[in-house]
Amino acid sequence: MYIANKERYETMKYNRCGKSGLLLPAFSLGLWHNFGSNDSYDNMVDLLTTAFDLGITHFDLANNYGPYPGSAEENFGKVLKNELAPYRDELIISTKAGYGMWDGPYGDHGSRKYLIASLDQSLKRMGLEYVDIFYHHRPDPDTPMEETASALDHIVRSGKALYVGISNYNAEQTKQMAEIMKSLGTPLVIHQPRYNMFERWIENGLQDVLKEEGIGSISFCPLAQGLLTNKYINGIPADSRAAKSSPFLTKEGITADKIEKIVKLNKIAENRGQSLAQMACAWNLRGGKLTSVLLGASKASQIIENVNSLNNLDFTQDELNAIEDALK
Numbered sequence: 001m002y003i004a005n006k007e008r009y010e011t012m013k014y015n016r017c018g019k020s021g022l023l024l025p026a027f028s029l030g031l032w033h034n035f036g037s038n039d040s041y042d043n044m045v046d047l048l049t050t051a052f053d054l055g056i057t058h059f060d061l062a063n064n065y066g067p068y069p070g071s072a073e074e075n076f077g078k079v080l081k082n083e084l085a086p087y088r089d090e091l092i093i094s095t096k097a098g099y100g101m102w103d104g105p106y107g108d109h110g111s112r113k114y115l116i117a118s119l120d121q122s123l124k125r126m127g128l129e130y131v132d133i134f135y136h137h138r139p140d141p142d143t144p145m146e147e148t149a150s151a152l153d154h155i156v157r158s159g160k161a162l163y164v165g166i167s168n169y170n171a172e173q174t175k176q177m178a179e180i181m182k183s184l185g186t187p188l189v190i191h192q193p194r195y196n197m198f199e200r201w202i203e204n205g206l207q208d209v210l211k212e213e214g215i216g217s218i219s220f221c222p223l224a225q226g227l228l229t230n231k232y233i234n235g236i237p238a239d240s241r242a243a244k245s246s247p248f249l250t251k252e253g254i255t256a257d258k259i260e261k262i263v264k265l266n267k268i269a270e271n272r273g274q275s276l277a278q279m280a281c282a283w284n285l286r287g288g289k290l291t292s293v294l295l296g297a298s299k300a301s302q303i304i305e306n307v308n309s310l311n312n313l314d315f316t317q318d319e320l321n322a323i324e325d326a327l328k
Contacts (some may be wrong), residue, residue: 002045002083005053012055013310015291019214020189022163024092024292026285027307028058030220032065034298035072041079043299048079050300052087054307060192060218060294061126062096062137063118069101070125077126091132095122096167096192098137110140112151119160134161135192138168145173149180156186165190165215171205178213188215190291195219197228197265197280197327198258207289216291219284223296227258228280230266264326268319277302278309283323286315 013026029051035044048059065072073095084091097118100108107114119134134155136148152164165188166177174191181188191210193202196219210217223229232254262276269279284293297303315323 002049004049004087008053008055010055011310012307013313015216015288017190017216017291018210020163020187020216022092022189022216024058024216024218025056026292026310027054027056027281028060028092028218028292028294029056029303030060030294030296031072031076032062032220033296035061035075036066037068037071037075039075041075044075045079045083046300047297047303048076049083051303052084052091054303056295056303056307057090058092058094058292060094060220061122062099062135063101063122064099070121073122073125077128081127093126093128093131094133094135094165095119095126095131096135096137097122098135098140098167110136110138110143110148110151112147112154115148115151116155119155123160130159131161133163133165133190135165135167135190139166139170139173145177146180149177149184152181153184153186163189165192167192168194171209174206174215175209175213178209178215188213190216190218192218192220192294194221195284195290196222196224197283197323198224211289217289218292218294219290220294221296222284222293223277223280227254227262228265229277230275232259233263233266261326265323268322268326272312272319274309274312275305277306278312281306281309282313283315285313286320 014023015026017024029047034047059076061073061076063070063073097115098110101118106117115136123129123131136152140148155161156164164186166174169177169191178188193206195202266276269276272279281293284290295303295306
């Protein structure tokens with residue numbers, strides 16, 4: 001039976017999630033990849049227990065994570081039961097619904113029917129009575145936002161989730177949803193957007209809305225699916241995601257221009273005494289605008305490396321200017 005590191009809370013940094021009472025670790029672990037039906041269960045255990053030993057208390061899932069859809073939740077449920085059960089009240093477990101999950105007209109998007117049914121399925125797969133955070137995974141242009149909000153409100157009041165959030169909503173949509181949720185008495189606590197040095201759309205209004213509304217934020221893909229590491233500086237390794245024709249990172253997406261930027265960024269990171277991945281993680285947390293950074297990992301050593309970026313989160317103005325110049 002796994003016994004957690006007694007010193008797990010001594011070095012991790014915890015940030016308040018918006019204006020809520022919830023604290024999240026500066027780094028959280030996402031189960032988007034490497035927790036599906038074809039992945040190693042022993043490696044899943046290693047990833048989750050390594051993360052928890054480092055003070056990562058937040059594990060993030062979605063109904064469709066796999067493959068097959070749902071298998072990440074099933075596998076997480078097994079690890080939770082076999083290894084992490086004694087620590088349930090120390091964990092923040094989140095899941096989402098909003099993308100295609102099952103056949104027919106009720107297995108996608110943002111209707112009350114879909115969201116409540118999906119969460120019921122997720123709870124069953126994970127063996128949980130409730131999740132700590134439940135997200136609407138993406139905006140649905142065909143369902144009234146009031147209906148989606150009402151479903152989220154019901155989910156909290158029914159005890160199936162402690163908090164609710166949204167993901168992939170733009171600034172205007174976030175403002176609208178936040179106002180509706182406040183009127184219902186169940187405020188949005190968190191927003192999960194894609195954000196990294198190459199994808200900075202949240203800086204054009206969304207971060208301002210989140211601050212105004214008192215909503216926390218957690219970024220996914222902080223390393224741009226591995227581009228913001230030293231993995232691709234000298235070409236595309238045979239065992240890399242890009243080499244395996246991943247739909248999330250293709251060889252065509254690794255352009256000469258991108259490589260040139262990565263080389264420059266890597267040099268800045270070296271001058272800071274960090275790996276490029278560590279600097280990219282620290283950059284996400286600069287200025288305190290993000291509550292947490294959602295890490296993905298295929299091996300435990302990657303989690304350890306990225307969490308070690310906590311040793312140097314500060315940037316000089318010269319470093320920030322150099323990063324901007326490299327990204328031009």
